[in-house]
Amino acid sequence: MASSLRRYGRRAVSMCRTRKPAFSTSCDDTSLLPQSGTSINLFSAINQALHIALETDSRAYVFGEDVSFGGVFRCTTGLADRFGKHRVFNTPLCEQGIVGFGVGLAAMGNRAIAEIQFADYIYPAFDQIVNEAAKFRYRSGNQFNCGGLTIRAPYGAVGHGGHYHSQSPEAFFCHVPGIKVVIPRSPQQAKGLLLSCIRDSNPIVFFEPKWLYRLAVEEVPEHDYMLPLSEAEVIREGSDITLVGWGAQLSIMEEACLDAEKDGISCELIDLKTLIPWDKETVEASVRKTGRLLISHEAPVTGGFGAEISASIVERCFLRLEAPVARICGLDTPFPLVFETFYLPTKNKILDAIKSTVNY
Amino acid sequence: MAFSLRKSKYVIYNNLKTRMGLFGITKNRSCWTSSPTHHHSTPIAAPFVQTFRNTCASFRNTGTLFSARRFESIKAGKQVLDFPGGMVAFTSEMSFISESPKERAHCYRVLDDNGQPIIHQNIVNEEVSITMYAHMVTLQIMDTIFYEAQRQGRISFYLTTNGEEAINIASAAALTIDDLIFPQYREPGVLLWRGFTLQEFANQCFGNKADYGKGRQMPIHYGSNKHNYFTISSTIATQLPHAVGAAYSLKMEKKDACVVTYFGDGGSSEGDFHAALNFAAVMEVPVIFICRNNGWAISTPTSDQFRSDGVVVKGKAYGVRSIRVDGNDALAIYNAVHAAREMAISEHRPILIEALAYRVGHHSTSDDSTKYRPANEIEFWRTSRDPVTRFRKWIESNGWWSGEAESELRSSVRKELLHAIQFAEKVEKPSISNIFTDVYDIPPLNLCEQEISLRETIKRYPEDYPPNVPV
Numbered sequence: 048m049a050s051s052l053r054r055y056g057r058r059a060v061s062m063c064r065t066r067k068p069a070f071s072t073s074c075d076d077t078s079l080l081p082q083s084g085t086s087i088n089l090f091s092a093i094n095q096a097l098h099i100a101l102e103t104d105s106r107a108y109v110f111g112e113d114v115s116f117g118g119v120f121r122c123t124t125g126l127a128d129r130f131g132k133h134r135v136f137n138t139p140l141c142e143q144g145i146v147g148f149g150v151g152l153a154a155m156g157n158r159a160i161a162e163i164q165f166a167d168y169i170y171p172a173f174d175q176i177v178n179e180a181a182k183f184r185y186r187s188g189n190q191f192n193c194g195g196l197t198i199r200a201p202y203g204a205v206g207h208g209g210h211y212h213s214q215s216p217e218a219f220f221c222h223v224p225g226i227k228v229v230i231p232r233s234p235q236q237a238k239g240l241l242l243s244c245i246r247d248s249n250p251i252v253f254f255e256p257k258w259l260y261r262l263a264v265e266e267v268p269e270h271d272y273m274l275p276l277s278e279a280e281v282i283r284e285g286s287d288i289t290l291v292g293w294g295a296q297l298s299i300m301e302e303a304c305l306d307a308e309k310d311g312i313s314c315e316l317i318d319l320k321t322l323i324p325w326d327k328e329t330v331e332a333s334v335r336k337t338g339r340l341l342i343s344h345e346a347p348v349t350g351g352f353g354a355e356i357s358a359s360i361v362e363r364c365f366l367r368l369e370a371p372v373a374r375i376c377g378l379d380t381p382f383p384l385v386f387e388t389f390y391l392p393t394k395n396k397i398l399d400a401i402k403s404t405v406n407y
Numbered sequence: 408m409a410f411s412l413r414k415s416k417y418v419i420y421n422n423l424k425t426r427m428g429l430f431g432i433t434k435n436r437s438c439w440t441s442s443p444t445h446h447h448s449t450p451i452a453a454p455f456v457q458t459f460r461n462t463c464a465s466f467r468n469t470g471t472l473f474s475a476r477r478f479e480s481i482k483a484g485k486q487v488l489d490f491p492g493g494m495v496a497f498t499s500e501m502s503f504i505s506e507s508p509k510e511r512a513h514c515y516r517v518l519d520d521n522g523q524p525i526i527h528q529n530i531v532n533e534e535v536s537i538t539m540y541a542h543m544v545t546l547q548i549m550d551t552i553f554y555e556a557q558r559q560g561r562i563s564f565y566l567t568t569n570g571e572e573a574i575n576i577a578s579a580a581a582l583t584i585d586d587l588i589f590p591q592y593r594e595p596g597v598l599l600w601r602g603f604t605l606q607e608f609a610n611q612c613f614g615n616k617a618d619y620g621k622g623r624q625m626p627i628h629y630g631s632n633k634h635n636y637f638t639i640s641s642t643i644a645t646q647l648p649h650a651v652g653a654a655y656s657l658k659m660e661k662k663d664a665c666v667v668t669y670f671g672d673g674g675s676s677e678g679d680f681h682a683a684l685n686f687a688a689v690m691e692v693p694v695i696f697i698c699r700n701n702g703w704a705i706s707t708p709t710s711d712q713f714r715s716d717g718v719v720v721k722g723k724a725y726g727v728r729s730i731r732v733d734g735n736d737a738l739a740i741y742n743a744v745h746a747a748r749e750m751a752i753s754e755h756r757p758i759l760i761e762a763l764a765y766r767v768g769h770h771s772t773s774d775d776s777t778k779y780r781p782a783n784e785i786e787f788w789r790t791s792r793d794p795v796t797r798f799r800k801w802i803e804s805n806g807w808w809s810g811e812a813e814s815e816l817r818s819s820v821r822k823e824l825l826h827a828i829q830f831a832e833k834v835e836k837p838s839i840s841n842i843f844t845d846v847y848d849i850p851p852l853n854l855c856e857q858e859i860s861l862r863e864t865i866k867r868y869p870e871d872y873p874p875n876v877p878v
Contacts, residue, residue, distance in 0.1 A: 133659060138686065138689075139682075139685050139686060139689055141678075141681075141682045141685065141686070143648065143678055143679055143682050144648050144651075144679075144682030144683065144685065144686045146648075147645065147647070147648020147649055147651070147652065147679055147682060147683065148648050148649075148651050148652040148655070148686055148690075149652060150648070150649050150652060151589070151648060151649030151650060151651060151652025151653040151654075151655075151656075151666075152652035152653065152655055152656055153652070154637065154649060154652070154653060155652070155653050155656035155657075156656075157656055159652065171678065174642065174645060174679075175645060175648070175679075178640065178642050178645060179640065179642070179645050179649070182640065183638075184845050184846075184847075184848070185623060185845045185846055186620060186623060186624050186628070186630075186638050186640060187619070187620060187630045187632075187637075187638035188618070188619045188620045188621040188623065188630075188638075188845065189844070189845045190619055190630055190631065190632040190638060191630065191632060191637055191638055192848070194848060224846045225846050225847065227847075248847075248848040249847050249848055277851060324847070324851030324852065324853055324854075327852070327853070328852075
């Protein structure tokens with residue numbers, strides 16, 4: 048086991064070590080959810096959500112590159128067999144076509160669930176997302192909308208993805224009024240949030256942490272449930288510093304929290320879940336309590352969404368802050384293959400920042 | 408656990424490999440393609456190119472020879488490739504497909520330059536013909552008056568359809584109201600045909616309270632859900648993939664309707680055009696792509712836009728049935744769109760129509776086209792090839808129209824339009840709450856905060872803001 052784990056580098060080792068607390072949904076959520084579920088991984092949770100979405104709405108469609116046979120990450124397994132090739136289908140290899148097609152399909156009142164194979168390949172669809180999907184309702188004075196559109200895309204580091212299979216492009220989309228950006232941290236979250244996104248009346252970009260597709264396993268209720276959008280969640284309570292993150296990065300942040308605890312530092316960890324429109328109130332309330340804030344994401348630090356959170360919280364909590372807001376993020380470089388561990392906002396980078404912020 | 412980790416790594420690796428594999432293939436393919444520099448043939452290379460062209464032609468024209476070869480090939484058992492998409496015959500003759508046809512794709516027309524029918528098989532009756540003509544004239548008058556209103560500073564922007572009245576009105580006339588329109592921005596005639604009133608046009612151009620778009624977009628960005636006319640955006644060709652998605656919905660719901668989307672020659676260079684045609688062919692959806700090839704994309708002539716024989720030939724490459732039509736011949740447009748609609752709906756197939764026309768007006772009120780094209784060229788198209796005049800000659804020769812009817816029509820449309828403009832100008836602007844609604848279905852907290860903050864600023868500095876926008 049040790050040797051196989053080594054291949055994943057420190058990140059995977061530590062993730063596995065703390066897998067259970069890192070990936071589980073908080074007590075608050077689970078109390079609302081019947082524990083009738085079985086332990087499944089994140090791609091299976093996505094798959095369950097898609098099954099439910101197609102089952103409960105005959106006007107829901109799933110499409111994208113290679114989705115027909117189950118998708119390169121297996122998220123769409125079994126859907127075409129169950130719901131037919133007219134509702135679950137391959138598209139040509141063309142991201143702007145996929146999203147543009149989805150906008151039109153959604154504009155007719157359908158639930159258009161589009162898959163972009165990797166978030167790294169979403170850029171050809173940028174115009175369709177920014178100028179079309181995001182403005183469809185506004186520009187028509189609410190005569191038309193494409194709120195039924197959900198764009199799913201696996202994002203983030205995966206251990207060996209290099210430039211084009213590792214990117215976290217969420218900040219680009221957080222600058223676009225009219226769309227929502229949602230990122231789940233675990234299987235149970237992924238299922239509930241994805242169903243909410245699919246049924247929401249606004250176009251949504253849903254980034255899935257591909258690192259966790261297979262690694263993250265937790266008990267997921269089998270029934271149809273939804274988790275609220277634009278509601279952050281305190282997944283670990285603390286009093287000395289607030290940490291804010293989303294998606295796969297939360298597991299790394301949780302490890303840092305555990306290590307900081309050994310040094311007597313009590314960390315509060317918040318999963319933002321929805322990046323726009325984001326839940327400022329939950330973050331603000333936490334920072335008012337702790338007086339310190341650290342944000343961490345895999346995307347490059349400059350212009351990342353951490354900058355927006357930092358600025359907003361400084362505006363609201365300036366007099367309460369006892370230290371500068373810390374941002375532990377990816378480097379301002381393309382995502383580098385053999386240097387992945389160096390690039391990433393790893394546990395000890397976060398731990399150091401926690402300590403220096405608390406001791407400021 | 409170690410096992411499951413190893414497995415996950417293996418699967419992800421394989422997935423990556425699959426993705427990389429696509430790049431690999433693309434790369435290899437580029438080795439088979441001739442380099443783009445071959446386009447610019449040197450004088451020495453020219454005869455060689457010519458020979459090739461002839462070879463291609465002879466290859467195409469000698470069906471018997473080709474059949475015989477194929478027969479031999481099949482007999483030999485190894486000379487035909489069973490390849491996805493069908494049988495591919497091998498040949499020992501190295502023959503490149505010519506980049507240009509011997510003759511350009513023909514252009515379908517019904518009326519000659521003098522408005523006289525070349526063939527007598529019209530399906531447009533007197534009533535429809537007169538209505539079509541009246542709408543073309545209305546469109547012309549609307550353009551003239553709105554253009555002037557912009558010049559007088561009463562509206563901020565305008566864009567005319569001069570020279571493309573036939574494409575606008577005749578295509579609209581050949582459709583039903585259930586057919587969905589995904590327009591570009593030079594097809595207000597389709598909306599006019601569907602019953603959007605002159606007052607509604609004026610309201611949008613003035614961005615007043617009655618504008619369905621709530622004053623958010625520039626003039627001419629019309630949209631009307633009751634007329635199945637999706638709101639215009641300024642972006643080029645982005646509506647084409649939407650049309651395909653909407654057509655897929657019509658097909659799944661087994662509706663007796665199709666989607667029609669419009670774009671220009673410039674739009675055919677956009678990625679969305681290629682995406683849409685390819686998707687439409689693969690998805691087998693009832694959509695009609697109408698390209699208004701008017702020769703100009705702002706100042707860019709088609710010679711700087713593409714080297715193909717226009718746009719019509721691109722359909723074949725995507726497996727889309729296509730036709731080239733005289734865009735100044737309303738009857739040809741009508742017939743082609745009517746036939747296209749039948750095929751699109753009954754056969755679940757996309758159709759591409761390229762209408763050849765000329766943008767007689769400037770690109771918009773922000774443009775002076777005499778800076779990049781000769782005034783006499785514009786004048787020639789405006790006078791000798793005007794689609795409205797040609798159609799008038801036809802209805803007059805049928806005895807369906809008279810000079811008296813003409814002046815009555817023009818004066819009544821003019822009167823109605825001037826009234827509409829005066830009225831639209833007086834209607835107040837939408838209130839500022841419309842800034843914050845419709846971004847999402849429900850305004851989120853940040854927008855509510857921003858609205859409060861803006862209102863406070865307005866209270867402190869009312870002189871900074873236009874007085875005609877209600878707070």
